[in-house]
Amino acid sequence: MTRYIIRRLFQAIPLLLIISAILFLLINAMGDPLASFGGRRRIRSEDRARLTRQLGLDKPLPMQYLIWLVGNDWMEIDIDGDGVPDEKGTRQGILRGDWGNSFMEKRPVSKIIAERLPNTLILMLTSEVVILVFSLLIGIYSALRQYSLLDHTVTALSFIGYSMPIFWLALMMMFIFAVHFKRWGLPYFPTVGMYDLSVGETISQVIWHMVLPVATMSIMSIAGYSRYIRGSMLEVISQDYIRTAQAKGLSERMILLGHVLKNAALPLVTIVGMDLPILLGGAVVTESIFAWPGMGRLFWDAAKDTDIPILMGVLMLISFAVVIFQIITDITYTFFDPRIRYE
Amino acid sequence: MKDKPMAVAERTLEGAVVAAERPPLSPGQLAWRRFRRHKMAMFGGLLLLLIFLYVILGSLIYSEEYANRNDLPIKLSPPSRDHPFGTDGTGRDILARTIYGGQISVTIGIFAVVISVTVGVLVGSIAGYYGGVIDSILMRFTEAMFNIPQLFLLIVLAKALSGKIPTFEILGRSLSGSVIVVIGVIGLTSWMYLARIVRANYLSLKEQEFVTAARSIGAPNPRIIFRHILPNSVAPIVVSATLGVASAILNEAYVSFLGLGVQPPTATWGNMLEQAYHHLETEPWMWIFPGLLILLTVLAINFLGDGLRDALDPRAII
Numbered sequence: 195m196t197r198y199i200i201r202r203l204f205q206a207i208p209l210l211l212i213i214s215a216i217l218f219l220l221i222n223a224m225g226d227p228l229a230s231f232g233g234r235r236r237i238r239s240e241d242r243a244r245l246t247r248q249l250g251l252d253k254p255l256p257m258q259y260l261i262w263l264v265g266n267d268w269m270e271i272d273i274d275g276d277g278v279p280d281e282k283g284t285r286q287g288i289l290r291g292d293w294g295n296s297f298m299e300k301r302p303v304s305k306i307i308a309e310r311l312p313n314t315l316i317l318m319l320t321s322e323v324v325i326l327v328f329s330l331l332i333g334i335y336s337a338l339r340q341y342s343l344l345d346h347t348v349t350a351l352s353f354i355g356y357s358m359p360i361f362w363l364a365l366m367m368m369f370i371f372a373v374h375f376k377r378w379g380l381p382y383f384p385t386v387g388m389y390d391l392s393v394g395e396t397i398s399q400v401i402w403h404m405v406l407p408v409a410t411m412s413i414m415s416i417a418g419y420s421r422y423i424r425g426s427m428l429e430v431i432s433q434d435y436i437r438t439a440q441a442k443g444l445s446e447r448m449i450l451l452g453h454v455l456k457n458a459a460l461p462l463v464t465i466v467g468m469d470l471p472i473l474l475g476g477a478v479v480t481e482s483i484f485a486w487p488g489m490g491r492l493f494w495d496a497a498k499d500t501d502i503p504i505l506m507g508v509l510m511l512i513s514f515a516v517v518i519f520q521i522i523t524d525i526t527y528t529f530f531d532p533r534i535r536y537e
Numbered sequence: 538m539k540d541k542p543m544a545v546a547e548r549t550l551e552g553a554v555v556a557a558e559r560p561p562l563s564p565g566q567l568a569w570r571r572f573r574r575h576k577m578a579m580f581g582g583l584l585l586l587l588i589f590l591y592v593i594l595g596s597l598i599y600s601e602e603y604a605n606r607n608d609l610p611i612k613l614s615p616p617s618r619d620h621p622f623g624t625d626g627t628g629r630d631i632l633a634r635t636i637y638g639g640q641i642s643v644t645i646g647i648f649a650v651v652i653s654v655t656v657g658v659l660v661g662s663i664a665g666y667y668g669g670v671i672d673s674i675l676m677r678f679t680e681a682m683f684n685i686p687q688l689f690l691l692i693v694l695a696k697a698l699s700g701k702i703p704t705f706e707i708l709g710r711s712l713s714g715s716v717i718v719v720i721g722v723i724g725l726t727s728w729m730y731l732a733r734i735v736r737a738n739y740l741s742l743k744e745q746e747f748v749t750a751a752r753s754i755g756a757p758n759p760r761i762i763f764r765h766i767l768p769n770s771v772a773p774i775v776v777s778a779t780l781g782v783a784s785a786i787l788n789e790a791y792v793s794f795l796g797l798g799v800q801p802p803t804a805t806w807g808n809m810l811e812q813a814y815h816h817l818e819t820e821p822w823m824w825i826f827p828g829l830l831i832l833l834t835v836l837a838i839n840f841l842g843d844g845l846r847d848a849l850d851p852r853a854i855i
Contacts, residue, residue: 212681220690223697353577357783357835359790362828365813373818472686479688479791483814494795497692509689516684 195528202521213513214288217506218259227251227297227500247273249297262294262506263287288510294503298496303507306492313388314481314488318473320404321411322466328416333423334455340428348424352417364410364483371406386485407484411477415469422465426458433457460530467523471515571848578844584837588830592643595636601710604633605802613820623822626812631822635830638804641712642786643834645720645805649785652724654778657731658767664732665739666762676736683729690726691788695797698722713803723788731777738770772849779845783838790831806831 228242228251237245246252248271250261266283273280286292293303336345355363368385375382383406384390389399430436431454439449474489481490489508496504527534562570572578608628616623622631664675682690698721702714742748743766751765786806792798793807801808806827813824 209677209681212677213684216681217685220693220697224693225696353836353839357839358832359787359828361794365817365824368817369821479794493689497696509685512686513684
C-alpha cells in the first residue's frame with residue numbers, strides 16, 4: 195500500500211509539470227498584462243519598456259516558464275536596456291516555494307491566496323457537509339420507499355437542478371429570498387459580501403451571509419448526489435450478503451448502516467473526490483455573484499487584468515488539489531471495500 | 538449472433554407466437570422501440586421540438602433587424618401587449634431576442650459538440666488503437682487538460698481568443714466573429730471525457746477477431762480505425778454528443794454571463810443574461826425568460842440523452 199501511494203505521488207509530478215506548461219502557454223496568450231497597469235493613466239513607452247524587462251516579459255516564453263519554475267536568482271537582469279546587467283534576479287521559482295509577485299498588487303501571490311483560501315474553504319466545506327447530509331437522507335429514504343411521491347419529486351428535481359445555469363439559480367434565490375422577502379416584510383438574506391461593514395466580521399454575520407451562496411452551491415449537487423445514493427443503495431440491497439445479514443437476524447438498522455450504506459458509499463466517494471477540488475475553485479460564478487472574497491473571485495479579478503502570477507497560482511493550486519484528491523479517493527476505496535487491493 | 542437474445546426478449550414481451558412469426562428486429566429498430574417506451578425521453582424530444590418550432594417559426598414573425606433595433610424611449614419596459622417579454626436596457630424586444638438568441642445558442646451548442654467529438658474521437662481512437670508511446674503522450678496531455686476544471690479553461694481560452702475574428706456574413710446575416718470563438722473555446726475544452734471513453738472502447742475492440750481479419754486482408758490502419766472499429770463504438774459517442782450539446786449550451790451561458798461570450802448586437806440566451814445582475818430587482822423579465830429557455834432546452838436534451846443511453850444499451854431488454 196505504501197509503495198502504491200509513493201508510486202502514485204511520483205506519477206503526479208510529470209502530470210503537474212505538463213499542466214503547468216499548458217496553463218503557462220494559455221495564460222500568457224490572454225493579453226497584455228501591462229495594459230491595465232497604470233489604472234486609468236496611460237503608461238509612457240519608456241516606463242513600459244522598463245517594466246517589461248523588470249517583470250521578465252521581454253524574454254522568450256520558454257525562458258519565462260523556466261523562471262516561473264526555478265526562479266532567476268542565478269542570472270543578471272538588464273533593467274535599463276543598455277546591454278549591461280544591472281542587478282541579480284530575486285525570484286526563487288515555484289519549485290522552491292516562491293509563487294512570484296502579483297503584477298497589480300505587487301505582493302507575493304502566496305500571501306494573497308492565503309488570505310482568500312480560508313473564505314473559500316468555509317464556503318466549500320459547509321456546502322459539502324450540507325450536500326452530504328441532505329443527499330444521504332433523501333437518497334436513503336427514496337431507496338427504501340422506491341416510487342413514492344418523494345422519490346419521483348427528487349428525480350424530477352435532480353434533472354432540473356442539473357440543467358440550470360448556476361448563476362441563474364443564484365439570481366432566482368436572490369430574487370425570492372432577498373428582494374421579495376424584503377418586500378413582504380420578512381427577514382431577508384444578504385446577497386453581497388461576507389459581513390455587514392457596519393457590524394464587522396462576526397461569526398453570526400458570516401453565517402448569515404453564507405446562507406444564500408451555500409444554498410445555491412448545494413441545491414444542484416444534492417439532487418444529483420441523492421440520485422447516486424439511491425441507485426447504489428438499490429443495487430446493494432439486492433445482493434446476497436444482505437439476505438445473509440437478514441437471515442442471521444441482524445436488526446434492520448444494523449443492516450442499513452453496517453452493510454448497505456458502507457457498500458453504497460463507494461460511488462459517492464468518487465464523486466465527492468472529484469467535486470471537492472472544483473468547489474475549491476469556489477465556483478467562480480457563485481463567488482462573483484455573491485461578491486464573496488474567495489479564490490474564485492480572486493481568479494476572476496485577476497483574469498480581467500491578466501495578472502499572470504495570480505492566475506498561475508490559483509490554477510496550479512486547484513489542479514494540484516484535483517490530482518491529490520484523485521489519489522486520496524483511490525486510497526479511500528480500500529478502506530470502504532477491502533476487496534479492492536492495489537499492489 | 539445477436540439474434541438470439543433479441544428473440545428471447547420478443548417472446549417474454551409479447552408471447553411466443555408473435556415472436557416466431559415476425560422477423561427479428563434490426564439493432565436500430567430495437568433501439569427506436571426502447572426509445573419510444575422511455576417516457577422521459579419522449580417528453581424531452583417533444584419539448585425540444587417545441588423549442589425548435591419557437592426559434593424557427595418565431596423568426597418568420599419577427600425580423601432579426603427588429604430583434605436588434607434599439608428603441609431608447611421604451612427601454613426597460615415591463616411585459617406588455619406590444620412586447621410580451623418586455624424590453625431590455627436599450628429598448629430591444631426581449632421576445633424577438635430570445636428567438637434569434639435561441640438560434641445562435643443552439644447553433645453554438647451543436648457546432649461546439651462537432652468540434653469536441655472530432656477531437657475526442659481522433660485522440661481517443663489513435664491512442665487506443667496504436668497504444669505504446671503515442672498512447673502515453675496523447676493520454677498524458679488528455680489527463681492534464683482533464684485535471685484543470687473546465688470553467689477556468691473556458692475563461693482563459695475565451696479571453697485569449699476574444700476579438701481575434703472579425704464580423705462575418707453568413708446566409709444573409711452578419712454574425713459577430715465571437716460566435717466562432719465561443720464555439721471553438723467550448724469545443725476545445727470539452728473533448729477529454731469522450732477521448733477517454735473512446736480509447737477504452739478501442740483498447741478492447743482492437744483485440745477482437747474482426748480487426749485481426751481486416752488486418753489479415755491488408756486493410757490500412759486508418760481504414761481499420763474509422764471503418765471497422767468506429768461503427769462499433771458509435772453508441773457511447775452518440776450519447777455523449779447529445780449530452781454534450783446540453784452542457785455546451787450551459788457553457789455558452791457561463792462564458793457570456795462573465796462577459797467573454799458572443800458580443801452584442803448578436804443575441805444569445807447567454808449574453809442576454811450578462812446584465813442580469815444589474816436588473817435583478819427591478820427588471821426581472823430581462824433575465825427570467827432567457828434563463829427559463831436555457832433551462833428548458835438543456836432539460837429536454839438531457840432527457841433525450843438519458844433515453845438514448847438506455848435505448849442504445851444492447852444489454853437492456855425491453
